[in-house]
Amino acid sequence: MFLTRNLNNGIELGLNGLLVDKNDFSWDLGFNLAYIKNEVKNLPVQLIETGVASGQGLSGTRVQIITNGQPVGTFYGTVYQGLDANGISTYKKDANGVEVKEYLGSALPDFTYSLSTKLQYKKLDFSMFWYGTQGNKVYNNTANAIFIKGALDKGFNVTQEVLKSKENPSNSNAFSSRFIEDGSFIRLSNITLGYTFDTKSVEWLGNARLYVTGNNLLLFTKYTGFDPEVDVAAAANGVPSTGMDFTAYPKPTTFTIGVNIQF
């Protein structure tokens, strides 16, 4: 009997402040920070593979493992060291010239955070919500499968970076750290601006408010895909994966104009 442990240690800190509270002006501010360290212990096997890559030339490729001493969601593969003079990928090798596989970081973030604020001035109200993650990795399977020089040679569309790169069309699109990216981001998730009308003079009307809301307004990230906040299902043998991006549809930016009327 093995007792596999999936150990989570962390700290979560939340701060909410009512900074100003006057008759015609108030200001709320909230901040939340969560840090978590995950580690797998006592797994009775060496490793469990998951994260099935999609795309041509990637059959049988599994990019993520569960193994002792590492967090779940750990990416595992060869370490990309750029293109050689012929435009062929080079990888880190050991003393015998054999390509080595290393842990390439986890899809779990080091910490997540959020910031919310709300201002009220007379009949006007304004609220805003930001959140983000730091230190998580994302597997850009889309780039691994489609955005390589070999795809251009076959007549597929590629990104400008691929078009300009010195990569040889014969270069293999083997999975490696080349396609593991920093998925850290800060997102302006929501802004709402509202105005509440004075309805005292209208007997049949209880309350009336006009508002404008914008969702998903800004995103700051180094991730080269559409959206680092992504997780396409890529389970292997029922073992779930995390932090996989394969042709995921990006989050839309939406605007809503609304009226609340109460009778």
Added chain:
Amino acid sequence: MKHNKIILILTGLSLFGVIGCTDLEENVLDEQLGSNLINDPNNVEALINPPYGSLRKTMEWYDYWALQEVTTDEVIIPTRGTDWYDNGAWQQLHLHTWTSDHERLKNVWDGLNQGVSRANTAIYYIGLFPQDATTERYINEARFLRAYFMYLINDLYRQVPYRAADELDFSISPEVYNSKQAIDFVISELKEIMPKLKTKAEVGSDRVTVGAAQALLAKAYLNYEIYGGEAKWNDAITYCDQLISSPDYAVSTDYWSMFQKDVAEHSEFILRVGNDDNLDLGTGAVWVNFTLHYSQIFGNITSTWNGPSTTSTFFNTWDKENDARFYDGRIMDVCGFNQGFLVGQQHGVNGEELKQRNGEPLIFVPEMNLGSSAENAGIRVIKFAPNPETQNQFRAPNDVPVMRISDIYLIRAEAKLRNGDAPGALTDINFLRSKRNAEGKTLPQLTAVTLDDILKERGYELYWEGLRRQDLIRFGKFTEAYQEKPVTDAVRTIFPVPTSAADVNENLDPNLGK
């Protein structure tokens, strides 16, 4: 400022540790222990079919076939740009750099052991029916198939898990036979069931026959020096003699006749895997799709994969002018290509010169780089003729020989030569060569025969039929250098058991083959 109230609420400051323990105690609510199963005689058929399904799977290009071929000079699958890297699977097989986590090693291990398990299920449950001639026949067929799968596992991994068919306590890890124990078990099983099996004339070569048992015994004894550490050439010759003297088998004067579409029975076949492109048999055998270039499409075959090729090392051993086995043009009119080796400019069905996807002419060349090749790199091989009118392009219309009589002549020639009977070996080789002529081609007879000649002849006769690795190991040539492969270590003649298997059965040796 006095109205400003600053309220700090520490909503959550928590330190937590979560431990997930899962107690995998199984609660069996219901189990089919054969109560109704054995009352319906129709279920006998249903029990014998699964191990035959496992036999079919061994002859899939990505299964057992791949481990016997891609590791050798007969098949090379270079990575061509974004195609065919597949987690390094094919490069590692060719370079002999696989590890115990290799996906093919795992899938083949699982598939063959599943075959053993299916055969055991058949043996046990068919044994519970009222016994008659049919049940006895099927139990013996299942015992042959179990022996065959164990033979293959032993050939690849040199250690074989074994659980008796009536051992139903699955909480106990199966015992593991070492190579000698395994091959001795296979031989004793075959000898016991052989007299009870039907003949090819009675049931056809898509069923297990007495000939199949004789052929597997011949192979087991031919390789006994590798598996059991002792030469047994005379035993190999004995079983070859029995097959060669049988009226059920004959070497064909038309080599390519057995590789045409819709050939069901053939005088060469001892054991075959039946295929039919109109039937969904669960597996396909895409013998043309996997090697042809993307531009080589014809009839209803519209998806070709530009994969496996052969090495220049193997190609250069051939007598290209005189050997009928090198080239046959009978399917050119409907396919645009020949059977045998595809080299140079390729043509469409109407004779037009085909192009690569980047517009360059499609000229197959032997030069390649295993890690990064152009689309036209590699000479292709077509053994089985497709059906251009097929409604199911990923199912082959060809019955695939697992064992055939020409192989038996070559086994006998080799055993005789190794046993000191060079004239006898020469007679067998020259008999086979005399059947490998065609219109305008006369294959010269040999005047003397060496072991090297026999290995070459096996290559000419049996290329791409899933036998090469076993042959190269027996001739001590598996670790030699060939195209895009350096000399490799002798430990590579044995595959390590997959990590996933070693993790769950402590009786397996995880270090064998490492």
